[in-house]
Amino acid sequence: MASVTFEKATRRFAGMERPAVSDLDLHIADGEFMVLVGPSGCGKSTSLRMLAGLEDVDSGTIRIGERDVTHLPPKDRDIAMVFQNYALYPHMTTADNMGFALKIARMPKPRVRERVQEAAAILDLQEYLDRKPKSLSGGQRQRVAMGRAIVREPRVFLMDEPLSNLDAKLRVQTRTQIAVLQRRLGTTTVYVTHDQVEAMTMGDRLAVLKDGVLQQVGTPKEVFERPANTFVGGFIGSPAMNLFRLPLTSDGVRLDGLTVPLPRDVLRSASAEDATEIALGVRPEQFRILSPEDDRTPALDLVVDAVEDTGSVAYLHASARVGGGSAPIVVRLPGRATQGKGARVRVVVRADAVHCFSATTGLRLD
Ligand code: ATP
Helix, strand or coil, rough: CEEEEEEEEEEECCCCCCCEEEEEEECCCCCCCCECCCCCCHHHHHHHHHHHHCCCHHHHHHHHEEEEEECHHHHHHHHHEECCCCCCCCCHHHHHHHHHHHHHCCCCCHEEEEEEHHHHHHHHCHHHCCCCCCHHHHHCCCCCHHHHHHHCCCEEEEECCCCCCCHHHHHHHHHHHHHHHHHHHHHEEEECCCCCHHHHHHHEEEEEECCCCCEEECHHHHHHHHHCCCHHHHHEEEEEECEEEECCCCCEEEEECCEECCCHHHHHHHHHHHEEEEEEEEEEHHHHECCCCCCCCEEEEEEEEEEECCCCCEEEEEEEEEECEEEEEEEEEEECCCCCCCCEEEEEEHHCCCCCECCCCCEECC
16 A cells, blocks of 8 residues: 655646646545545546646656656556446456456466455355356446456555446445445545545545546545635535625625624634725525514525425525625525425524635635
């Protein structure tokens, strides 16, 4: 096993205005499960492919453990990759697919058989060792692809959206299996996904990328509770954080009838940049709806535009008068919605549950 270090790793493609990955600095500890996450085109696959040796590194360095692998061919890096399409050989059985790399490496046959058996036991594939990929389900194929990586006992696993071909239910099951398996094997893992729920539930830490630039690295809790900027705030969390651009008063901001006092360090940072406005972030679950009888507590008045009821939680999609205009807003309710379209709802938010960002740079202010 080994740590992985990217130092100013950069990849440019001809014809692109900016690098696909720009000065990436990231250290992944030995045994850690690191998720690279971000929207399509943010550079996560390119980062993984640079680590795999499938993409050139134009400048910067990549190390696995103490070893500089920046310009080594993939076969000399001691890594195993699981691809989105699994890349199984269609004419080979499960056992042959799993053992192929070991056979090529001239490992003695009995030893190959032993490793394949061990991996098959871990992945619950013993019954399927003689089948070919076309007679396996999507979930089983995915496990064979995992098995092929496991038998090699690499120093690092690289996974590029390995669940994207599975249906929603299987994806949820499999993401838990992969996370459990990774912890059991303890192998350093770099996992790419665009799915923030996958990132939040699987990773020890996540690295959020946008436009080829690393935005934040942290545990799921850190990134969720203290997003470094408006992009991370909006990207991590579902439904997305509500963001309002609001004029700053001497002690806080006003959300319609509701005054939200801001912590002193936020006010200090805002004044240091001569800000007249801030970007205020409120997650949908941080609003509390006042009872209809309460018409005295200062509140933000909403008109419900649509209700999304999932059975266990409901989301009100509403509009509010905020910052001199009308703003869309999403409020999460803990149970079923009793309000319908057109209903008027009054909500409040705790001052310590808001996120404050610079209206100019988007960076967190505290
Ligand atoms: P997705 O989730 O859509 O795969 P991603 O975050 O993995 O996106 P990358 O595949 O790393 O993004 O691509 C980053 C940027 O580099 C994109 O703008 C993409 O179009 C560009 N790019 C990737 N590979 C090449 C290539 N071989 N030639 C030119 N441009 C490329």
